[in-house]
Amino acid sequence: MTSQSARRIWRHVRVPLVLFHVAAIVLMSTPDPGPGLNRSAWKNPTVQDELSAWAERLSGLGLEVTPEALEAWAWDRAVELNRARDRVVSPLRPYHEYAGVRQPWNMFVAPHRNPAVLGVDVLVEDEWRPLYRARSDEHDYRRAFFDHDRIRAMLFRYGWSSFRMSYHDFARWLAKQIAVDVPEATKARVFFSRYRTLSPEEVKAGEETKASRDQAVVFDLAPFRPDPSAEAAE
């Protein structure tokens, strides 16, 4: 086969290949309700606020609906959409996985009105002392680590109850680091502070956020430290 005829064949072979790639990325970029299909996550005040806002707006337009009814309707539609989308994109999954052409563009879907920020306390001489507060210049234990965008993305997820197991793994790992870094501490307490962000009117009125603690876990640090008697024996 001459190079010219090979080129002529390639011109035609290339058409379905390029179309396949474009079709794959277009289909994969369709809205994916999958990650949000979690009943407990829908009970979060931020999600409930969204449902109330839409129910109020729709009712104002003459489509009388309660937040509860809207939630039930939205859940059913999301499940249906997820099922239909799954059927379409499943055959393309190997291409997405091995070529790396995933299309997860669900960025800043909604503001989180009730964010959770991490806090860490240590027990020193029977007194709990703050060791880390998110974005604080005063209590800034491992601040560069916590400020990294991958860690912030992770902690944003762990603020949702559906990630409780992984949050506990992270809290235990953090306690191990504290056991080494803060030798005078006997216990570590890891928790989330949850608060409602202020509206512009509330900021102007001089109001302050009111935080409540959530998902607190306490670790005894002794088991995470090397045993001095074993070291002496060595």
Add this chain to the structure above:
Amino acid sequence: MIRAYRSLVAFLDERERGEALALFRIAVGVALLVDLFATAPDGVLSAIWIDIHHGGYRPLGHGNYLVHALGGPTPAVVWGLFAATSAAGVALIVGFGGRVTALVAAQGLLALSGLNGHTRGSYDALLSNLLWLLVLSASTATWSLDARLFRGRWSTERLVPAWPRRVGIVQLVLVYFSTGLHKISAHWTPAGGFSAIYYILQQPSWHRFDMTWLAYVYPLTQIGTAVTWCFELLSPVLLFALWRERRRGRPGFYRLGFVMMGLLLHTGILVFMEVGPFTVIIFALYLCLFGPDEVRRLFDATYGLSPSRCSTKL
């Protein structure tokens, strides 16, 4: 039908000089290094990409096919992948190794970023998409070590297929359109008073510094929200505008407006938010909007001479 097919064959067969693609390759290489080297310090990499049995914070399983084949997410495997992917990033910048380098970089990034889904950002997916486009394209035809080694010149006039750069434009539109479709919160719409950007910037997870002062310029954030939402949902119009530019044979204002709007949006994100290397990566993708003639004209305007004219045969 046959005429449409022939037009498509001819469209995909079009070739252009390689400067635009080369610039895209260099920008993607820089973005890859920014992504990787931002993750390495302060113990971040060891905590998130290494399995709990070797010092990481959670069980990571076997990883993808590559990590699994190499022995799982142990420190040796993860740091080895990090080194190989970084080396591929440098090779992309200098233009060494053709498509193989892009493939190594893409697979390395996929392996690493896929280890822990909880620490993954959309920028990882965007970057791996761009690397795959480089696998599909002849991006080292010019402004590359490959050109120097195989053709005796750093820059050549070799023609390359234009379609990978055009698929890059489709990718850019998809990013915006899809993210626009996902924004179903009332806060992005008139129903929520276009308050999304104000409230997103109150979230400590994303803002760069305290942003409560925005309450005093709230109407500006409402305008920002409305413009962002419309920009994203109307992004497919760009494809129509480019088709029109092609038919008329001269650059149009819509593309320029789109680029200006995108620059404004992402510069705002860069100044006020910490979202990792997303801005660098999306700017790399914006380069696909410029053809080789425009890239050369830009170099002419900046340096007086285009690199191709400066090149000497060695």
